[in-house]
Amino acid sequence: MNQSMDQQDLHLRDYLRIISKRRNLVVAVFLVVVVVAVLKTVATTPLYQATTRVLIEKAVNAKFIDQGAAYRSWDPYFLETQMEVIKSKAVALRVVEKLRLEDIYYNYFPKQKPKEGLLERLGTLFSDNDSESGVKAKSVAAMTPEEKVGWLNGIAGQIRGGLSVAPINDTNVFRINFVSTNPEFAALIANAVSNAYIEKMLEMKLNSTRVALAWMTEKAEEEAAKLEAAEGKLQAYMEKNQIVTIENRLAVTPQELSQISTQLITAESKRKENEARYRQVSRIAGQPDAAESVPAIAANPGLQTLRAEIFKAEQAIRELSNKFGRKHPTMIKANNDLQALQKKRRQEIARLIEGIRNDYELSRANEKSLSEQLQRVKTEALQLNQKFIQFGALRREVETNQQLYDSLMIKIKEQSLTQETQPVNLWVVEDATTPRSPISPRKARNLMLGIVLGLMLGVGLAFFLDYLDHSIKDPLEVERRLGTAVLGVTTRWEEQDPPVELVMSKAAQTPLAESFRALRTSLLLSSSEGAPASLLITSSVAGAGKTTTATNLAKALTQAGKRVLLMDGDLRKPRLHKVFRKSNRNGLSTYLAGGSGESLLQKTDDDKLVLITSGPIPPNPAELLSSQRFDRLLETLRKDFDIIICDSPPLLSCADSQILSSKFTSTLLLVRARLTTYEEAARAIKMLRDIKAPLLGLVINAMEIRKGDSYYQYYSYGSYGVYGQENDEA
Incomplete structure (x- = not known):
């Protein structure tokens, strides 16, 4: 429930209320920031900026332009690189050398020029102050x-430090800016x-x-020596292994192997x-009939x-035998x-x-012969391959x-031709002209920035402090966030x-007494039957003002x-007997x-107000208060009194x-302004609602009500109190 309440959108009036509540802080921060901005503007040394506009393009040698060269020469980082070169230390030193600033620097900055008197030289000797140029003030001749x-x-x-380079959008034109305390010096440096x-x-x-030519010449000599050595090795190997006949032999060998x-x-x-026929006849050797x-x-x-x-001879013998x-x-x-x-x-x-x-x-001998011939040809082929592989390696080398060597010679010729070509075209x-007005400080801008920043910081700090402060401060916000009616607000008593x-x-x-009368009125009008028969006054934490509210509300009702x-009813830390001295x-x-x-x-000083003190502190307060004897006591007392008000210990304790x-027929929950937090109040309300206690509403104690607060007209009774006194005097 609390989380959903916290997520509600704040109304514009709530923001204005926070600003109004912390208006002193907002005004103080605003004034401090504005004063600091003014002092900073006054104390700042004026700075002048001179600007030179230049066109920078990448140079392309026409002798080497071919089709598509414009595409290949495109460099996405070219312009950024040139900007860094312009801002480099080497360019700055060349400016110093070109303008001979060692001779004319003090003409533009005479205040930095060292004094020539004895006392001044001694002061310079023992001084630790550095000049704008970054070294101690000392004459050039004495350095x-x-x-x-x-x-x-x-x-x-x-x-x-004063140089900046900025490109103009969608062009190759750059602004070279230089900032200095001397306008003439700024224009001089920008142009140089x-x-x-x-x-x-x-x-x-x-x-x-020069470096590239020297390196390539040296490498070309090394490559020439390597080429000569490689050619000698190749020639020697060809002569030794008869490479000329090997190539022909390599063409014949595969056909021979196949055959x-x-x-x-x-x-x-x-x-x-x-072999199969021989094995068959070997088994029947000596058996002509079987063979x-x-x-x-x-x-x-x-x-x-x-x-x-034989058949005919046998047939003839059979015939002759007859x-x-x-x-x-x-x-x-x-x-x-x-x-x-x-x-x-x-x-x-x-x-x-x-x-x-x-x-x-014979067939076995033929097979063996062919196998040996095949192996010999294979061996010869392998040897030929090895020789040719070595030959190929030497030839590739x-x-x-x-x-x-040829590439290096071409590069050497190209470098020789492009040696004196300009790498970058600049127009x-x-x-730059001598600036008439400084770019810094901008008084109007700084003042406006101080005003805006002061307001933002003041308002931001107010909202931040309000965000960190979870304590209850605003009755309207209490009702919105806790969903419980605020019956009254009592002012702080000093x-x-x-x-x-x-x-x-x-x-x-x-005004405090009047706020209790207003609480009495809210209590009497809380229901159609009038004031509740019995009222329990409690709080979420100690120090919320339960005893104060109970005694003053009781007196207001009498x-x-x-x-x-x-x-x-506070049997742990009772105070009513001390208040009434009983x-x-x-x-x-x-x-x-x-x-x-x-x-x-x-009895008390008021005949209509009767007191029951807590008595000695018992070891078991909770058991006594939950007894039936206490229920019977309340039932008896309700017959003799119009209302019973009970002071009680904190709920969360x-x-x-x-x-x-x-x-009790009704319960009044007290919270103390700037002490009780919304989390504590929410926990107390949840505890009462969990046990279905009859919660009548909230009372905010010790509220510092200031004129101008959004709830001032509803909860402030200062004017009413004065009005009453004036009537009495009249």
Whole structure:
């Protein structure tokens, strides 16, 4: 809730109220700032500014312009670089040298010129004051070479300090400004800077060109020596390795490798085929009949012819055996012929097997030969590649050295041609003239700045202090931020006699007494039934003025004809018995602890005001106040009095006030101006609302109401009090 309240927009009247409340601070800060601005303006030495306008462009040599050169020569940092060069120490020293300021400087600043008398020289010797040029005032003739260099550097530093360069928007025109206490000196330096700048650029160009030419010439000689050495190494290597024939050989070797690889694959395939036949016939060696089952042998034409002849011989023997016996010459001859054919068959099979073995051995030997030839060609190819790689490396080294040497020679020729070209084109558009009026101090501007700054600082400080101050000060702001009505505001009481607790009794015509009457009126009109039957007066923190409000409000109600019972419910730090100078031996604590009520009610000087003191401080105040005996006591007292007012301890310090607020028909929360903070008041209100206590409203105590405050007309009763006194006197 508090956070949402704090986030509400402040009205313009709230700002004006803060300024009005702290108007003394605003006026004091305003006057201090304005006076400081005036004194600073009067004490400031006038400064004069002279301006030279120059046009600066990047120079381009026409001999070297080609298509697109304008684009390639664009430099986004060119103008910024030239500005820094103009402001450099080198340009400033050239101005000093060009104008011979060591001779004419004191003509423009005669007050800095050292005196020549004995006493003046002694004063200069023991003086620690430095001149504007940054060195001690001493005649140039009396300076040592080191001191003179330092003095000239000081003048150059003064020139740099007063020099500024600013471009004119969307142009290559620059303003060279120089500020000095002497207007003629300002114009002199402004005009001299442009010439010194272009001379310095030429000097820098010449120096850099000389250095570049010397370096490139030296590098060209080194590269020429390297080129000669590389060419010698290349020639020697070519002669040693016959590089001329190697190139031809490199062209033939790949074809040879391809041919041998193809032959090797064919030989390997042939060898595997012969090996398979050989292994097959090797297993049946000595078995002619089994050998004929091998396709390579069975397919032989000679063996097929022998097999046919054997078949015919066997057939003839079978036919002759039907005619002749085994020993018949014809049978013997036929058997001999068959045996001769079978022998011949065995011999043919053996020859075929041997032929297969020979084919296998031949194919294996051929494969081995081709493999060795392939390996030899590969080795030769690798050696050729290595030699050619080395040759390529040497040739590239020669070509690289040749290119470097040629490039250096071209650069040397270009540097020689551009050695004396101007790097920057500069034209003086407008010379500086002697300024007639100073640029500083600007009296009107400084005064206006002092006024504006004084107002801003004063108002800002007022708002800042108000932001840091979280204490309650404004009744209107209290109602806006806390959402609770302010029933009354009591003014601050500065007098010692009478005490503030007895203002209604002994100072009834004062503004403070009138504020309590106004609070009484607000209390009587708080509801349609009139004043509440019982009223608890509490606060968030101690020192808010609960006892003061309770005693004076009770007296104000008796003056309105009400019978009032004033009870001291603060059983921890009671004060009512001291205010009315009554005994506190018996009181509320003794009654609630079980004592008799005979001496509970004590009379006061006012017949309509009865007092119940707190009694001795008990060890358990909260338990006594929450007892039923206290409820019965309040019920009895309500029958005999029009209103019961109870003074109580602070809400945030203990639980007593929370207990009491549940037993009284209304609760009045007191806050003290510039003491109670909004956070404390908000916490107290939340505590009362959490227990649903009947909160009637707030009372702001000890408010310093000043004439001119936005709430002055509503809560100030000073004029009314005077008016009443005048009527009484009349």
